Amino acid sequence: MDVWAAIAVASATGGAALLVRPRLRIPAAAPAVVGVRTPDSGLLRRGRALWAALAGCAGWLFLPGALGGLAAIVLAYAVWTVAARAEPPGARRRREEVRRGLPHVTRLLAIALAGGQAVPAALAQVAAALPGPASEDLAAARSRLAIGVPSQRVWAELSSVPGLEALGRVFARAEVSGAQVADVVSRLADELAAEARAGVEDRARSVGIKAAVPLGLCLLPAFLLLGIVPVVAAAVTALRW
Template identity: 45%
Template structure:
C-alpha cells in the first residue's frame, strides 16, 4: 500500500531533476562567463566588431559557453538581427545575464565594452558569494553526523541514569 503512495512522489521528484550533463554545463558556463566577458570587452576596445569579439571569446573559452558564443557569432556574421540572436541563449539561466546585456546594448547603442566589464564584475561577485555560501554550509553539514552520534550517547549515558536514579528514589521510599 505504501509503495502505491511513494512511487508517484519519487517519480515526480526524479522527473523534475535536471540531467547531470545540463547541471555540469551550467556550472561551467557560470565559471567561464567572467573571463569571456572580459575577453569580449578587450576585443571590442581594440576595435573588433561584436561578431569578431564573440568569435574570439568562443575560440578561447571552448566548452559549452564557447559553443553558444560561436553560434551567436556565426549568426551575427551572417547578418542576423542581434536582439533575437541574443534572445535564444537567454533561455538558459547561466547565459541570461550576458544575453540580456548584449540585447539591451544592441537596442540602445550603449558602449558594449562597459556593459561587458560590469557583467564580468557581477559574475565574479556572484561566484564569490556562492563559494562563500558553500563553504559555510560545509560546517553545518559536518556537525550533523556528530550530533547524530553524540546525542544518543548523551541520552543513554547522561539522562537515563539520572532519570532512573530519581525514579528509584521516588518509587522506593
C-alpha cells in the same frame, strides 16, 4: 475486469514503446542558436506516457468503482504534467557548466571588447580561448552574425539559452540604447564575479553547518560514556550506601 486489465496492459505497452528511440526520425526543428547541442530529453520525459499509464492503472486498481476511474484520470494527468516539465539531466548539467564558466567568459569578452575588438571578433576569440558550453553558444552566435542574421535576433536567441540570459540581454540593451558594449559587458562581468564569490562563501559556510550534525553524532557516544555514565554510576553507588 479482463477488459480493464487489457486496456492497462495496452497502455503500458504503448508507453514502453516510447522509451525506445526509433532509428529513423523526422528531423526536429533547428535549435534557437545554430551549432548548439540539444540535450537528450531524458528517460522521465521520454517515457511519460508509460509513467502516466502506470499511475492511472494504480489509481483504478486501488480505488473501487467510479472513484477509481476518477483517480486514474487525475493521477495520469498529474504524472504526465510533472514528467513533461521535468528538466532532463543533460540540460541541467549543461546549464550548471554554463553558469560556472560564464564569469570567466564574460570577463575575457569584456577585455577583448575594451581592446577595440568588434563584437563578432571578440566572440570568436573568447570561444577559442575558453572552450566549454558557454563558448559554444557564443561561437554559434558569432556564426549567425557572420552570415547576416540581424543582431537583435541573435541576442534574443542568446537570451533564451539557459545560463546566458543575462549576457544576451546586455547585448540587446546595448544595441537598442547605443551604449558602449565594452562598458556594459564589463559591468556584467563584475556582477557575475561578485555573485560567484558570494556563492563560494555561502557554500563554505554551509559546510560547517552540514558537518555539525554528523560530528555531533560521532561525539555523542563518547560524551555519554565519559560524562553521563560516570555521573550516573556514582549516583547509583551513593544511593546504595
